[in-house]
Amino acid sequence: xxxxxxxxxxxxxxxxxxxxxxxxxxxxxxxxxxxxxxxxxxxxxxxxxxxxxxxxxxxxxxxxxxxxxxxxxxxxxxxxxxxxxxxxxxx
Numbered sequence: 682x683x684x685x686x687x688x689x690x691x692x693x694x695x696x697x698x699x700x701x702x703x704x705x706x707x708x709x710x711x712x713x714x715x716x717x718x719x720x721x722x723x724x725x726x727x728x729x730x731x732x733x734x735x736x737x738x739x740x741x742x743x744x745x746x747x748x749x750x751x752x753x754x755x756x757x758x759x760x761x762x763x764x765x766x767x768x769x770x771x772x
Contacts, residue, residue, distance in 0.1 A: 691737050692753055694730050699755045738767055 725731030738744050744767070749760035 687733065687737075690730070691733050694725070694734055695737075695749075695753045695755060698725075698734070699753075699759055738763055 725734060744764070746760050746764050749755045749763060750757055753760075755763070
């Protein structure tokens with residue numbers, strides 16, 4: 682299980698990500714690959730917080746649906762999609 686200090690830093694980050702709203706102007710908000718850019722992921726990319734979120738999500742034992750839905754208090758759909766993406770076709 683993750684240390685208490687790590688959880689203290691990651692829970693606020695995950696709560697902020699859960700509260701992000703979609704931009705109203707979708708035109709011009711595209712990434713270089715041709716898809717829509719996600720402002721929250723761009724803000725965390727390459728930061729210690731971003732790596733912490735990835736580490737939390739990639740830890741299969743500590744980031745199951747119940748943990749993300751109940752403890753972190755993510756929206757049920759977000760928790761479902763994060764777990765489904767992590768456990769995707771490649772395992």
